[in-house]
Amino acid sequence: MVKTKIPYKSLPETPGVYIMKDAGGRVLYVGKAGNLRRRVSSYFERPHDIRIQTLVTKIKRIDHENTDTALEALILEAELIKKLRPPFNVREKDDKSFLYVEITKEKFPRVLLVRGKDAERGLRFGPFTSASSVREAMRILRRIFPWSTHAPEVIGKLKRPCFDYEVGMCPGTCIGAITREEYAHTIDHLKLFLEGKKKAVLRLFEKDMASASKKLDFEKAERLRRRIFALRHIQDTAFISENEVLLPAAVGPGSASSKGGGPLYRIEGYDISNISGTAAVGSMVVFENGVPNKDEYRKFKIKSIFEPNDVGMLTEVLERRFAHRSDGSGRNAGGREGLVHAGWRLPDLILIDGGLAQANAAKKVLLRAGLRIPMLGIAKGAERKRNDIIGGIPKGVRKDTLIRVRDEAHRFAIGYHKKLRGQNFLTG
Numbered sequence: 001m002v003k004t005k006i007p008y009k010s011l012p013e014t015p016g017v018y019i020m021k022d023a024g025g026r027v028l029y030v031g032k033a034g035n036l037r038r039r040v041s042s043y044f045e046r047p048h049d050i051r052i053q054t055l056v057t058k059i060k061r062i063d064h065e066n067t068d069t070a071l072e073a074l075i076l077e078a079e080l081i082k083k084l085r086p087p088f089n090v091r092e093k094d095d096k097s098f099l100y101v102e103i104t105k106e107k108f109p110r111v112l113l114v115r116g117k118d119a120e121r122g123l124r125f126g127p128f129t130s131a132s133s134v135r136e137a138m139r140i141l142r143r144i145f146p147w148s149t150h151a152p153e154v155i156g157k158l159k160r161p162c163f164d165y166e167v168g169m170c171p172g173t174c175i176g177a178i179t180r181e182e183y184a185h186t187i188d189h190l191k192l193f194l195e196g197k198k199k200a201v202l203r204l205f206e207k208d209m210a211s212a213s214k215k216l217d218f219e220k221a222e223r224l225r226r227r228i229f230a231l232r233h234i235q236d237t238a239f240i241s242e243n244e245v246l247l248p249a250a251v252g253p254g255s256a257s258s259k260g261g262g263p264l265y266r267i268e269g270y271d272i273s274n275i276s277g278t279a280a281v282g283s284m285v286v287f288e289n290g291v292p293n294k295d296e297y298r299k300f301k302i303k304s305i306f307e308p309n310d311v312g313m314l315t316e317v318l319e320r321r322f323a324h325r326s327d328g329s330g331r332n333a334g335g336r337e338g339l340v341h342a343g344w345r346l347p348d349l350i351l352i353d354g355g356l357a358q359a360n361a362a363k364k365v366l367l368r369a370g371l372r373i374p375m376l377g378i379a380k381g382a383e384r385k386r387n388d389i390i391g392g393i394p395k396g397v398r399k400d401t402l403i404r405v406r407d408e409a410h411r412f413a414i415g416y417h418k419k420l421r422g423q424n425f426l427t428g
Contacts, residue, residue, distance in 0.1 A: 006060070006061070006062055011036040013037045015034050015069055019064065019065075019080070020059045021062070028086055030089055031077065032073040040064075069234045074130075075196055100114050100127055101138065102123070102124050103191065104121045105123075108173050110147070139391065140234060141193065145189055146186065148171065150170075161175050189204060209224035265289055267286070269405035270284055270314065270353065272313045272354075273410075274310075279420040279421040280306075281413055287404070299416045300320060314352065318361075350366075351378060351406060352376070355377060377389070
């Protein structure tokens with residue numbers, strides 16, 4: 001812990017970028033935050049490793065720039081790192097490992113994430129120092145600016161649309177559903193956003209929407225209206241880590257430690273099991289540092305839904321689970337009166353067995369509960385032969401661990417469902 005006269009507690013509790021400078025005004029470090037005051041305070045109010053302690057002893061001034069969202073803070077951070085090259089952000093050996101967003105120079109440009117060591121094939125934005133954050137940011141942006149990841153030889157050649165087209169992330173280049181001119185228009189808007197010009201993009205969207213309405217192209221006008229709304233209401237509260245890049249991995253929301261004294265990384269996995277809405281149940285399984293902790297498993301009998309509705313059932317399960325949350329010390333930190341029991345430690349990561357609908361439902365529950373916990377969905381791909389991860393996998397978490405968590409949540413839910421179904425049969 002470092003005592004300082006720097007008035008960091010006066011920083012706003014808003015998203016933005018902070019710029020740490022030494023006595024001579026030289027920029028030492030640039031960082032992003034979903035909450036500037038909380039993020040910057042963490043440098044001075046908790047112990048850190050020698051590198052961070054060295055940085056903190058040199059800091060004499062902290063400037064900041066607010067952004068509307070954490071996603072825009074990520075983009076601004078990359079722009080400033082590229083421009084200022086702060087010594088505590090950029091080291092020569094690190095440069096080639098950073099991720100960049102690359103827009104290729106092809107007829108239908110692809111938008112790719114590439115390493116600095118890769119040969120350049122087009123316009124690049126970055127560097128982005130956090131792989132998980134930029135992956136999640138691009139997932140969010142692709143819903144507003146649908147782009148193609150198909151190689152040139154695939155464009156217009158597929159008989160069926162790709163999976164990304166079905167979920168609104170590909171504009172249909174795979175089946176020739178969009179003209180080159182229309183596609184270029186979308187890419188130009190994306191470039192502007194990645195340059196930090198969101199207001200300009202909104203003006204162009206509004207102009208295009210008015211033009212479409214005037215031409216009685218109401219389908220296009222409605223599509224643009226949805227994009228305007230999405231751009232103005234980017235839901236990125238769970239994607240930006242408050243302890244990444246420079247800081248070592250901190251103890252997560254649960255604040256528990258292993259027997260060896262290190263932090264326990266807690267993943268909670270959820271699944272729903274029912275037949276046509278009957279004997280409906282939900283499961284919660286817990287893995288700590290990759291190992292199941294069966295003492296922490298929980299079963300939920302669905303109480304409010306009596307028809308096939310996995311999304312609604314998942315919402316009920318998560319709302320009931322987070323009525324039991326604690327602040328990590330055993331004290332309850334939330335929940336409606338009558339639903340509060342012994343607090344359950346918060347997870348560091350939530351895994352939902354399901355696709356986009358389930359993932360979006362889970363995010364809404366977290367938002368309403370005021371929780372900032374990373375969340376992933378895991379869905380079976382085409383012909384149920386893939387495991388499609390929805391969201392960016394946090395650093396240090398293995399995909400095979402996520403699959404194990406999903407399989408265990410499914411097993412646990414099925415077992416409870418069969419038990420209830422058998423009881424119903426015997427008492428029916």
